[in-house]
Every structure is written in structure tokens, then in C-alpha cells.
Amino acid sequence: MQRLLTSARQFLPAAQRAGGLADLQRVGGYTAARLFSTDADSHDDFKPQVKAAPAGDVEATIEKDIASHDVFIYMKGVPQAPMCGFSNMACAILNLYGVEYGSRNVLADPEVREGIKRYTAWPTIPQVFIKGEFVGGSDILHEMHQKGELKKALEGCKPADD
Amino acid sequence: MAAAAAAARQPGPVATSMQLKLMEGLKPISLAIQNDSHKHAGHSGNPTGAPDAETHFTVTIVSSAFEGKSSVTRHRMVYQLLQAEIDAGVHALALKTKTPAEMGLKLS
Numbered sequence: 559m560q561r562l563l564t565s566a567r568q569f570l571p572a573a574q575r576a577g578g579l580a581d582l583q584r585v586g587g588y589t590a591a592r593l594f595s596t597d598a599d600s601h602d603d604f605k606p607q608v609k610a611a612p613a614g615d616v617e618a619t620i621e622k623d624i625a626s627h628d629v630f631i632y633m634k635g636v637p638q639a640p641m642c643g644f645s646n647m648a649c650a651i652l653n654l655y656g657v658e659y660g661s662r663n664v665l666a667d668p669e670v671r672e673g674i675k676r677y678t679a680w681p682t683i684p685q686v687f688i689k690g691e692f693v694g695g696s697d698i699l700h701e702m703h704q705k706g707e708l709k710k711a712l713e714g715c716k717p718a719d720d
Numbered sequence: 721m722a723a724a725a726a727a728a729r730q731p732g733p734v735a736t737s738m739q740l741k742l743m744e745g746l747k748p749i750s751l752a753i754q755n756d757s758h759k760h761a762g763h764s765g766n767p768t769g770a771p772d773a774e775t776h777f778t779v780t781i782v783s784s785a786f787e788g789k790s791s792v793t794r795h796r797m798v799y800q801l802l803q804a805e806i807d808a809g810v811h812a813l814a815l816k817t818k819t820p821a822e823m824g825l826k827l828s
Binding site for chain 2 (some may be wrong): 578586634682702
């Protein structure tokens with residue numbers, strides 16, 4: 559192995575040879591990571607994010623979202639295909655009650671992802687709103703469900719279509 | 721490999737730091753920090769799946785500091801104490817926040 563490495567070094571420019579193998583590996587690892595993050599089928603979390611619109615627009619979007627639905631969830635993925643266990647649990651609980659709910663996929667919209675965290679001062683996703691009010695994340699939804707509080711909170715909410 | 725497995729069982733630096741902050745900030749009568757990162761290896765938040773990853777935790781806290789506070793307020797208290805850890809890469813915190821009374825305990 560040592561002999562192989564030694565012979566490989568002969569083909570490297572003097573500067574890299576001086577840096578030694580550790581430097582080489584670091585450079586190699588970095589390049590690989592960059593390739594991965596821009597890969598077409600890489601997870602949304604690791605794709606380069608573009609932040610453009612001013613914060614006010616996101617806030618307006620959020621206020622419109624939560625005003626136009628009795629129940630609204632900011633989640634990873636969509637209710638038919640949640641992309642995170644916590645979002646999945648929140649949807650599963652809401653589905654139990656047969657209420658109609660709106661949703662926004664924060665993985666598809668980095669501005670909303672950051673905007674909703676600012677709006678509620680809550681650092682994690684999912685985030686659930688009932689009748690325009692922030693109720694919490696999946697742990698709180700689950701707790702409300704277990705205590706029977708969710709049934710009460712969802713009273714009078716528009717039922718799901720099917 | 722044996723060393724890596726042992727490392728995964730020991731609380732890492734992030735868990736230790738969270739424990740100190742929660743002990744100080746909430747004076748809990750019970751505190752459990754469980755590292756769930758291995759269950760999310762390769763997923764978002766823990767893409768490398770390193771055996772010593774500290775990205776996903778379940779934190780169970782029993783504290784009288786939660787007395788008379790809503791769940792949202794309780795979770796916010798925890799998030800505020802752990803802001804630095806969340807900013808530094810803790811991706812998910814499943815929280816169970818209870819008061820001693822809710823656990824059927826009486827403080828003498």
C-alpha cells in the first residue's frame with residue numbers, strides 16, 4: 559500500500575505532494591460532497607437554496623394560508639406522501655378526524671420553510687394551525703389527540719370531501 | 721467497531737451540553753435524553769449516518785417549571801434553552817414536557 563501511494567505521488571504537482579495525502583483526501587471529499595448536493599435526485603434538503611422574495615411576502619402567504627383553511631399544516635412532503643416521520647404522524651392524526659386541511663410543502667419552498675419558523679418562533683416542522691391559531695408540532699398534536707383535546711379543537715371544522 | 725458502538729451508547733458532546741442547559745434552566749425532577757439519530761441514518765438531517773451522529777433526539781422532561789403553562793409554551797421554553805444546539809445541527813427534537821403533578825407525583 560505504501561509503495562502504491564508513493565508511486566502515485568510521483569504524478570502529482572510538487573505543491574500537492576508537499577501537502578501530503580491528508581490534504582488530497584480532504585480535497586477529494588469536498589469535491590464529492592459538492593457533486594452530491596447538486597445531484598438531480600439529491601434530497602431537497604441538500605440542494606442549493608435560493609432566497610429571493612422579502613420576508614413580508616412570505617408572511618402574507620402564511621396569513622392567507624391559515625385564514626383560508628380551518629386546519630392548515632406546514633410539512634415536509636405532501637399529505638399523500640409525507641417526507642418525514644413527524645409530518646407523517648401529524649397527517650395521520652388529522653386524517654383520523656376526517657377534517658379537510660390545507661398543506662404547504664416546505665421542502666419545495668425554502669422561503670416558506672424559514673418564514674414559518676420566524677412567524678411562529680418555532681424551530682421545527684411540521685407546524686399545525688387550527689382556526690388560524692398555531693397549535694404546535696407533531697408531539698403536541700399527538701398529546702392533544704391522546705387527551706381528547708383535539709376533538710374539541712377541531713369541532714366545527716370543515717369535513718374532508720370523501 | 722466496538723469503540724464506535726460504545727461511543728454511540730455514551731452521551732455525546734451535544735447530548736451532554738443539552739443536559740446541562742436543561743438541568744440549569746428547568747431544574748427538572750426527571751430528564752431523559754435519548755439519541756435517535758441512528759434511526760434516521762441516511763435521511764435528511766443525518767445524511768452521513770455516522771455512529772456518533774447527534775441529530776435526532778427524544779427529550780423527556782418532568783419539571784415544575786411547566787406548571788400552568790400550555791404545551792406550546794413548554795416546548796418553546798425548551799427550544800429557547802437549546803437554541804445553540806438546534807442552530808448547530810440538531811435536526812429533530814421530539815419533546816415530552818410534563819409537570820410532576822401530571823406524572824402523578826407529589827413534591828414534598
